[in-house]
Amino acid sequence: MGLKPLIVAMTARLHGNKEPSGLFIFAVNVPKFTNKGGAPTSSFDDTQPMLAATITEEPLHVRMALEIIKAYDEALFRHSVRVAYYTCRILEATGAAPEQIRVAQISSLLHDLGKITVPRGVLHKPAALSEHEFTYIKLHPVTGARILQKLEGFAEIWPYVKHHHERWDGKGYPAGLAGENIPFVARVICIADAFEAMTAGRPYKKSMTPAQALDELTANAGSQFDPDLVRVFLHAVSTQLD
Numbered sequence: 488m489g490l491k492p493l494i495v496a497m498t499a500r501l502h503g504n505k506e507p508s509g510l511f512i513f514a515v516n517v518p519k520f521t522n523k524g525g526a527p528t529s530s531f532d533d534t535q536p537m538l539a540a541t542i543t544e545e546p547l548h549v550r551m552a553l554e555i556i557k558a559y560d561e562a563l564f565r566h567s568v569r570v571a572y573y574t575c576r577i578l579e580a581t582g583a584a585p586e587q588i589r590v591a592q593i594s595s596l597l598h599d600l601g602k603i604t605v606p607r608g609v610l611h612k613p614a615a616l617s618e619h620e621f622t623y624i625k626l627h628p629v630t631g632a633r634i635l636q637k638l639e640g641f642a643e644i645w646p647y648v649k650h651h652h653e654r655w656d657g658k659g660y661p662a663g664l665a666g667e668n669i670p671f672v673a674r675v676i677c678i679a680d681a682f683e684a685m686t687a688g689r690p691y692k693k694s695m696t697p698a699q700a701l702d703e704l705t706a707n708a709g710s711q712f713d714p715d716l717v718r719v720f721l722h723a724v725s726t727q728l729d
Contacts, residue, residue: 548640552597559603560610566683571595573679573724577716578672580723591672594647598676601631601648613690628652629661651676656710674713678704678720681712697724 557564574595578588602610605627609620616624632649635641650664650673657665659677669677685703688694695703701721708717 546640548638549593549597552600552635552638555603556597556600560607563599563602563610566687567596567599569683569687570598570676570679573682573720574672574675576723577675577679577720580719581716587672590643591647591675594644594651594672595676595679597631597635597641597644598648598651598680599627599631600634601627601629604630611690615691625652625660646670647672647676649673651680653677654711655713659711669713674716678712678716682720 553564556567571592574591575588578591583591602624605624609616609623612620628649628651632645635645635648647670650662650670653659653662653664653669653673654677655666655669655674657663682700682704685695685700686697701724704712704717704720708714
């Protein structure tokens with residue numbers, strides 16, 4: 488696919504343009520960041536340009552997996568798009584090769600594939616999950632990885648899907664991996680996933696501002712998150728996101 492990214496920041500809304508033939512396109516809002524002093528603003532702003540994710544040159548199996556997520560749950564799909572956006576920003580800031588960014592893009596888009604086996608009532612429960620429900624939710628990385636292992640073309644992808652909830656201190660799941668034993672791309676997705684979840688909010692929890700979410704990432708660097716990658720992300724969002 489060359490250097491053309493799967494995910495691009497658009498400079499304007501889609502203005503109701505029709506979807507070109509053969510082009511899979513959708514748009515979601517991302518947090519507004521200011522370039523003045525590198526300080527993030529305090530909230531989402533619907534007037535800001537939208538993030539458009541365009542899947543144009545990926546094989547059918549990738550597009551079909553995305554369509555399955557989208558058909559099952561629109562909110563889950565949009566979460567995955569935003570996580571992919573932040574994942575790519577981090578990888579670009581590390582100077583990763585285009586092919587590694589491409590693999591990370593697909594991995595982050597599909598990181599929650601296993602949640603298609605979770606009842607939507609649990610995914611959108613308007614209260615904190617019970618211990619039993621959370622145990623069920625914790626199965627989704629392994630479930631997603633198993634689905635991808637059974638399909639052709641995802642040999643590079645499934646380990647990152649499986650391990651995106653590991654913690655730097657080894658207290659994550661499903662394998663309790665720690666530090667650099669956690670696959671690099673999975674460590675990146677972990678940060679992107681957490682930031683998106685905090686800023687987008689949940690039915691039972693009010694969203695944080697971007698600044699609050701960045702503070703939370705910093706507070707948990709070295710325990711939940713790779714500290715070096717947190718620093719990369721802090722720099723990336725203050726210089727690359729608009």
